[in-house]
Amino acid sequence: MIPNAFDYIKAGSIEEAIQLMQESDGEGKFLAGGHSLVPLMKFRLTNPGKLIDISSIQELKGIRQEGNRLIVGALTTHKQLYSDALVKENIAVLADTARTIGDMQIRNRGTVGGNLAHADSAADLPGVALALEALMEVQGEDGKEVIDIDGFFLGPLVTALPETSVLTSISFLIPPSHTKSVYLKYAHPASGYAVVGVCAIAGVGEDGRIDFVRIGINGVADVAYRATTVEQALLGELPTAESIQRAAALAAEEGEIGNDLFASEQYRRNLATVYTERALSRILL
Amino acid sequence: MTCKKNISLSVNGVTRQAEIEPRLLLAHLLRDELNLTGTHIGCDTSQCGACTVMVDGDVVKSCTVLAVQADGKEVTTVEGLGDMEQLHPIQQGFWEKHGLQCGFCTPGVMISMIGLLKENPNPTEEEIRDALEGVICRCTGYQFIVSAVQHAAQLIAEGNAVKETTMSTGEGR
Numbered sequence A: 001m002i003p004n005a006f007d008y009i010k011a012g013s014i015e016e017a018i019q020l021m022q023e024s025d026g027e028g029k030f031l032a033g034g035h036s037l038v039p040l041m042k043f044r045l046t047n048p049g050k051l052i053d054i055s056s057i058q059e060l061k062g063i064r065q066e067g068n069r070l071i072v073g074a075l076t077t078h079k080q081l082y083s084d085a086l087v088k089e090n091i092a093v094l095a096d097t098a099r100t101i102g103d104m105q106i107r108n109r110g111t112v113g114g115n116l117a118h119a120d121s122a123a124d125l126p127g128v129a130l131a132l133e134a135l136m137e138v139q140g141e142d143g144k145e146v147i148d149i150d151g152f153f154l155g156p157l158v159t160a161l162p163e164t165s166v167l168t169s170i171s172f173l174i175p176p177s178h179t180k181s182v183y184l185k186y187a188h189p190a191s192g193y194a195v196v197g198v199c200a201i202a203g204v205g206e207d208g209r210i211d212f213v214r215i216g217i218n219g220v221a222d223v224a225y226r227a228t229t230v231e232q233a234l235l236g237e238l239p240t241a242e243s244i245q246r247a248a249a250l251a252a253e254e255g256e257i258g259n260d261l262f263a264s265e266q267y268r269r270n271l272a273t274v275y276t277e278r279a280l281s282r283i284l285l
Numbered sequence B: 001m002t003c004k005k006n007i008s009l010s011v012n013g014v015t016r017q018a019e020i021e022p023r024l025l026l027a028h029l030l031r032d033e034l035n036l037t038g039t040h041i042g043c044d045t046s047q048c049g050a051c052t053v054m055v056d057g058d059v060v061k062s063c064t065v066l067a068v069q070a071d072g073k074e075v076t077t078v079e080g081l082g083d084m085e086q087l088h089p090i091q092q093g094f095w096e097k098h099g100l101q102c103g104f105c106t107p108g109v110m111i112s113m114i115g116l117l118k119e120n121p122n123p124t125e126e127e128i129r130d131a132l133e134g135v136i137c138r139c140t141g142y143q144f145i146v147s148a149v150q151h152a153a154q155l156i157a158e159g160n161a162v163k164e165t166t167m168s169t170g171e172g173r
Helices: A014-023 A037-042 A078-083 A085-090 A092-100 A104-109 A112-118 A125-131 A228-234 A241-248 A265-284 B026-033 B089-096 B106-119 B125-134 B143-169
Strands: A007-010 A028-031 A050-053 A063-066 A069-073 A135-140 A143-148 A153-155 A166-173 A179-187 A194-204 A210-218 B005-011 B014-020 B052-055 B058-061 B074-076
Touching (some): A014 A135, A014 A166, A069 A112, A078 A092, A085 A092, A092 A194, A104 B106, A125 A210, A194 A265, A210 A228, A241 A265, B014 B026, B026 B052, B052 B106, B125 B143
């Protein structure tokens, strides 16, 4: 399969990338690892007239800690993410999730920024990013801005990222030290994409009651979402099989649950509940 | 009409230049322009891994990399591993343990497994099977591939042991 013809240009800096995008008159697309974009172009589902290669811009690389957050450069590959000492030590669930993306070859090439900007609900990172209260750091023609992950995913493959802006880094919350976290997925047996993926982070306070809980769910709905109703149902509760089951029953409430040949809406709703229950049981019981 | 691009890359240690359309895939550059047909194209949708090559030491699926993205990089294909006189340990492993039947997936599987052995020189069977996720073989059922990779790991370890001995004794220089 061969993509439609396009022009290609390499940007040396973020400013240059933004300028090139402005000059492309809506024809341009940023290219990082290309592992979401190139397959779409080969199927001719998207046909940009110009690719602006941002893969060698140094400012988009690197991982550092700032207070209780890790700032991950958009060009960080999945392999770099799960191999990084800071990530493994501070946000194990982020490293563990990156380790389950695609396969070895894809993890070598696909980037965190590209994965999230692609906004495929069946990818693994969106749920984890929601649970980790990610802040999307963006640079555009009017300077820098921060987009909260809660308002970032607008629809399937659609984000709040302005057309001429570059996603420069993603800031992930380091969960409080008394919490545990897990990402559980049921992968499509052929493609490996998540039919459901649940990231749960939770902790119990000194009084034995749940005092911290975050749940991000990808795969089942058209857009990955944070299951705040489940979170609210658990806050202040004792961590028991009953309280978890009661809360997990609400897991599909906030998603616009999809439906395709492989998995009906009802099946997806059930998967969301079952995987949320399993994830919470794993870390709370 | 889009502009062609001049690229220069090292393929199996030899500098190659080409004037290409930006939409040319790395797999097609290798096969059609450079006549390195050892890199196979199977599914063409980054599932089967038959097209796996190394770019700057990382194993990647060349059907999902644009040739322009390999500009200035070092690419290794199956042709760059070894030759009939001196097989690469991974080739030796596949040869001795019958790690293939039809051989279509083999170049990609061997390159991927070099990627694994670089990171993890002594993988368990489970780790090998996990790393094989990125490749698909429809003949062997993978058991012989696992044996071939284990054998290759052993050959590499023995080779390194010999090197260390000769270095410490000063022999064999």
